[in-house]
Amino acid sequence: MEVLVVDDEVISRRMIENTLQEGGYQVTTATNGCEALEILKQRPIQLVVVDWEMPVMDGIEFCQSVRSGDSSRYVYIVMLTSRSQPSDAISGLSVGADDFVTKPFDPVELIMRIHSGRRVVAMESRDLMIFALAKLAESRDPETGAHLDRVRNYCRILALHLQRQVRFQDEVDDEFIRLLYDTSPLHDIGKVSIPDHVLLKPARLTTDEFEIMKTHTIRGAETIESMMEQFPNAAFLKMARDITLSHHEKYDGRGYPHGVAGEQIPLCSRIVAVADVYDALTSKRIYKKAYSHSRAKSAIVAGSGKHFDPAIVDAFLDNEDSFIATRKRFQDNLTCTTHGMPVTNTPFELVPAMMGQEL
Ligand SMILES: [Fe+2]
Ligand SMILES: [Fe+2]
Missing domain, CATH: 3.40.50.2300 (Response regulator)
Incomplete structure (x- = not known):
């Protein structure tokens, strides 16, 4: 240097x-x-x-x-x-x-x-890199920047709660919470590899299209893994890789891409799963209205032990007010567009239909 x-x-x-x-x-x-x-x-x-x-x-x-x-x-x-x-x-x-x-x-x-x-200076470069990657994903992803801000804040609320529990004390320290806050906005960077006709489709995806959509987890993890060759010990890259790969895994093993279950799913990904789904539910989509907090809460509770780690659902239930306040603090900019198209905010794989519910 x-x-x-x-x-x-x-x-x-x-x-x-x-x-x-x-x-x-x-x-x-x-x-x-x-x-x-x-x-x-x-x-x-x-x-x-x-x-x-x-x-x-x-x-x-x-x-x-x-x-x-x-x-x-x-x-x-x-x-x-x-x-x-x-x-x-x-x-x-x-x-x-x-x-x-x-x-x-x-x-x-x-x-x-x-x-x-x-x-x-290196820390600054790291933050800039994370930000640049998240922005890159955002430029193709119909989700808005406010979604990323809300998800990282929900993640922090959940992790702070887990930190106070004996069961998670070894894993969840201040560094874990900081890394989670910094890297959770990268969860969908793999969506840059999804073709427009799938990513921006203003309707429910077909089974084949959904199979294509699922690959965003593996593509995102591959991107981070290529960086890990240069910096094999960088904890933030390891967490970013885990989150991109496993944020759609489900606690009962019925998620994707690998169908891993329970504590086989990295804790950071189990936290992002609750944060991301809550935000998808409480956000407006082209095919649905935004759910109220209580309706989203019912869906999250229904997914406890199936989609979600029950301990993280409990953390969510104990911090409902903070979730509601975060939702208010980072509001969607509804005039925001992607590729000149209105923002539709459509992570179709996250809709409750996939959780066995009707919209
Ligand atoms: Fe995703
Ligand atoms: Fe997301």
Whole structure:
């Protein structure tokens, strides 16, 4: 990863450069803030070490310019200063520096600070990637963005409830809940591979069409798996893969694509199943009105132990008010269109007919 080092003093600049190169970073240098801004315009550098006091443009002005700019990526700034008064640190922070290292600097400390900057920047890339993937799916999926917002919030409500239960304490920690919130919007990314005549059909799917629709689970998981080859240990990719593959599995083993049952279905997918179906039921579709909360609740309760994990249905029943509030908070934009067609919001495989009920 590349670091931009901005310092007017030659010796200091060289020392920082050497330290960072030894730490495995590629280094580009500038002698003042103006020069550094020019470099940032031309190159996608996201880590900067900048001296506080410099001619032409000092570190403070540089920070202000970076933060007021319209860069689409976050630039992590470590400010180097010979000052050590707390008030200086506060004024540096107030203009947007992320961290401070005092001169003369300790090489190990500088490397550690840059490593943590790299982690922040990597997190941002991860979030951007998830968002980009979800947006890609949304561009072809008749479901609206509000659906994704509601589902991820329903998932969090359910997971927070499970976290308080002994049975789930080992699996559901804060990290699990954060990952679930971040990755649940990806559940239908495989729909990008479904042909328009099936995905956008404004009527119930035939058996053959439904077979095609079912493949969105496997196609989505394959997409995530290809990313896992690059990052085999990334927990968020693993969860995203489980969710895309298994969110239509049913607790009694009668779901798809593999017909796995009970706890064979990853917990994250069992949670998404309740959240996704509740949202499908309470949303308007071209062929049905939106269900009231109580009607959707009856359908969810009827599916307990069949479609859904009973523990998650119980979590839902204990948090009905939060579900209703979330539904109100993220309303559908009914004028939204997909491919110039009105949004029909039709995950046909989710309709209660598939749960053995009539619409
Ligand atoms: Fe789906
Ligand atoms: Fe969905």
